[in-house]
Amino acid sequence: MCAPLVIDTVRRGLSRRGFVGTIGACATAGLMPAAAQRGPVRLPNGFRDVVDLTHPFSPSLPVYPGYKPVEIRPRFTIARDGFADNELTFDEHTGTHLDAPSHFVSGLVSADRIPVDRLIAPLVVISLTDRAAKDADTLVSVEDLRQWEKRHGRVPAGAFVAMHSGWDARAVSTDRFLNRDSNGTMHAPGFSEQAARFLVGERDISGIGVDTLSLDAGAAQTFVAHLAILGAGKYGVELLANLGVVPPSGATIIIGAPKHVGATGGPARVLALV
Amino acid sequence: MCAPLVIDTVRRGLSRRGFVGTIGACATAGLMPAAAQRGPVRLPNGFRDVVDLTHPFSPSLPVYPGYKPVEIRPRFTIARDGFADNELTFDEHTGTHLDAPSHFVSGLVSADRIPVDRLIAPLVVISLTDRAAKDADTLVSVEDLRQWEKRHGRVPAGAFVAMHSGWDARAVSTDRFLNRDSNGTMHAPGFSEQAARFLVGERDISGIGVDTLSLDAGAAQTFVAHLAILGAGKYGVELLANLGVVPPSGATIIIGAPKHVGATGGPARVLALV
Numbered sequence: 001m002c003a004p005l006v007i008d009t010v011r012r013g014l015s016r017r018g019f020v021g022t023i024g025a026c027a028t029a030g031l032m033p034a035a036a037q038r039g040p041v042r043l044p045n046g047f048r049d050v051v052d053l054t055h056p057f058s059p060s061l062p063v064y065p066g067y068k069p070v071e072i073r074p075r076f077t078i079a080r081d082g083f084a085d086n087e088l089t090f091d092e093h094t095g096t097h098l099d100a101p102s103h104f105v106s107g108l109v110s111a112d113r114i115p116v117d118r119l120i121a122p123l124v125v126i127s128l129t130d131r132a133a134k135d136a137d138t139l140v141s142v143e144d145l146r147q148w149e150k151r152h153g154r155v156p157a158g159a160f161v162a163m164h165s166g167w168d169a170r171a172v173s174t175d176r177f178l179n180r181d182s183n184g185t186m187h188a189p190g191f192s193e194q195a196a197r198f199l200v201g202e203r204d205i206s207g208i209g210v211d212t213l214s215l216d217a218g219a220a221q222t223f224v225a226h227l228a229i230l231g232a233g234k235y236g237v238e239l240l241a242n243l244g245v246v247p248p249s250g251a252t253i254i255i256g257a258p259k260h261v262g263a264t265g266g267p268a269r270v271l272a273l274v
Numbered sequence: 275m276c277a278p279l280v281i282d283t284v285r286r287g288l289s290r291r292g293f294v295g296t297i298g299a300c301a302t303a304g305l306m307p308a309a310a311q312r313g314p315v316r317l318p319n320g321f322r323d324v325v326d327l328t329h330p331f332s333p334s335l336p337v338y339p340g341y342k343p344v345e346i347r348p349r350f351t352i353a354r355d356g357f358a359d360n361e362l363t364f365d366e367h368t369g370t371h372l373d374a375p376s377h378f379v380s381g382l383v384s385a386d387r388i389p390v391d392r393l394i395a396p397l398v399v400i401s402l403t404d405r406a407a408k409d410a411d412t413l414v415s416v417e418d419l420r421q422w423e424k425r426h427g428r429v430p431a432g433a434f435v436a437m438h439s440g441w442d443a444r445a446v447s448t449d450r451f452l453n454r455d456s457n458g459t460m461h462a463p464g465f466s467e468q469a470a471r472f473l474v475g476e477r478d479i480s481g482i483g484v485d486t487l488s489l490d491a492g493a494a495q496t497f498v499a500h501l502a503i504l505g506a507g508k509y510g511v512e513l514l515a516n517l518g519v520v521p522p523s524g525a526t527i528i529i530g531a532p533k534h535v536g537a538t539g540g541p542a543r544v545l546a547l548v
Contacts, residue, residue, distance in 0.1 A: 042431065042432065043394060044319075044394070044396065044547070045318075045319035045320050045321060045526070046320070050390045050393075050394055052390045054533050056533055056534075056535050057386075057532075057533050057534040057535065058535040066350075067359070068361075070534060072534055072535070072536065076340075078378070078379070078380050082378075082497075083377055083378050083497070084376060084377055084378070084380075085365055085367050085377070085538055085539075086365075086366050086534075086536070086537070086538060087342075087363065087364070087365055087366075088362070088364060088366065088534060089361065089362065090361070090362060091349060091359055091360075091361050092359050092361075092362065093359055095533075096533075103357055103358055104352070104356075104357050105352070106358075112330055112331075116324045116325070116326045116545060117324050119324075119545065120317060120324055120545070120547070157316065158316065223356075252319070256528075256529075256530020256542065256545075257530075257543055258541075259328050259330055259331050259369075259370075259541075259543055260330075260331040260332065260346055260360075260362060260369075260541075261330050261331065261332040261346070262346065262360070264359055264360060265359075266362070267532075267534075268530065269530035269531055269532070269533055269542070271393065271394070271528070271530075273319075273394070
């Protein structure tokens with residue numbers, strides 16, 4: 001019952017501390033001994049809160065068409081072996097995951113080789129939930145970026161720019177997430193080619209992210225946003241969660257990028273420090 | 275040529291900034307376009323540096339006996355499909371990875387449900403490289419922890435306590451890493467049962483870590499340190515890298531714990547902010 005509860009808590013707009021408390025309650029209910037429930041831990045260097053931007057990675061989490069859902073198979077069990085271990089199989093581009101430049105452009109950097117100081121970035125959140133609720137094909141535009149800058153100042157050096165469309169609330173249903181029309185065309189928001197080109201050409205970003213399955217809109221015929229971002233040596237993160245409970249400016253994102261050799265991407269634990 | 279160079283750099287004790295620069299040079303040489311090489315990025319909230327505590331995850335990285343090395347199989351290629359994707363298969367307890375309480379104790383918390391504020395922790399490094407070079411069976415003792423506290427003050431609330439034995443320099447060879455004797459017994463340092471019990475009973479830690487394959491010594495007959503730590507609802511991290519270039523006190527560790535449902539553990543991207 002925890003996932004819907006957390007989503008509901010987020011949507012009711014409770015405080016971040018309340019939200020994190022809810023996650024903690026879900027995580028520990030009846031499971032962790034008292035010693036592990038001490039806290040909250042004092043975060044370092046003036047940070048007040050941490051928010052998990054990662055979906056639980058499960059066989060029921062939506063995947064982009066063509067990829068297979070994760071398989072989780074027990075290989076060792078405590079009852080039989082004294083310890084437990086699962087074997088996992090998945091495509092790199094499933095779950096809350098990173099797209100490396102090498103996902104689309106031969107010869108560009110793979111996920112394991114992205115410089116580590118690019119994995120810790122000022123978080124810029126562009127929220128278009130109201131628009132997306134009425135128009136699933138809406139795009140992050142250059143005007144959206146300029147509006148954000150009017151309120152919060154110039155996009156900081158090394159920033160990670162995330163689109164919050166509200167799509168994470170649909171993750172309980174693959175049909176609702178893919179949002180196909182009668183012709184089979186998907187409809188979900190994404191970055192416009194112009195916005196992607198503006199960010200790599202006119203600003204110094206580390207990467208961009210979305211709470212949908214693709215940096216590009218669902219109905220896009222070609223991967224224009226992917227190519228603009230990855231082609232410039234930047235990275236993407238798809239299927240982000242909980243962007244609604246981080247501020248539009250001032251948080252720091254930490255991307256636990258995969259480090260298997262030659263990774264074109266892969267599931268990543270993504271946290272925000274507030 | 276980068277991995278041995280980095281290891282050599284670490285062992286010569288160059289500055290952290292120099293070390294991170296070396297990693298950056300390896301990562302980007304000839305691969306990333308100019309735009310991605312800007313930097314270094316300014317880290318948030320007074321942090322000066324970031325160090326990668328994660329080994330590259332590859333089929334040649336040593337694994338604990340019984341587990342299989344990671345398999346990385348291309349499923350889509352840019353030449354044929356316009357984009358690249360690999361399918362991965364691995365045991366959870368391979369690579370630089372987390373051990374959840376549920377790895378050894380039924381009913382305790384799985385990796386995906388560890389409260390997120392426990393994944394960002396004050397980093398305590400107990401270095402015993404000199405001792406380990408002479409005696410591969412040496413253990414982190416309660417006395418080692420008390421000596422650390424004499425110099426740096428009490429282990430901070432929520433700390434992650436890491437053993438730095440120098441074993442990461444052996445990662446280029448499974449034989450050297452496992453360090454078996456003529457009877458097949460492995461020899462590598464680990465936490466003593468007393469030290470593990472002291473940390474969970476007398477201090478408020480989040481978890482412990484090692485640069486070897488096991489929280490327990492290689493020659494241990496039973497998993498006493500595992501059971502003390504995981505049984506108390508704390509987590510472990512094994513196969514850490516580069517602990518020699520973070521200070522013994524004052525850094526912050528960030529553990530990109532796996533989030534697949536029911537995880538008994540799994541590969542984790544582990545970073546230190548200095």
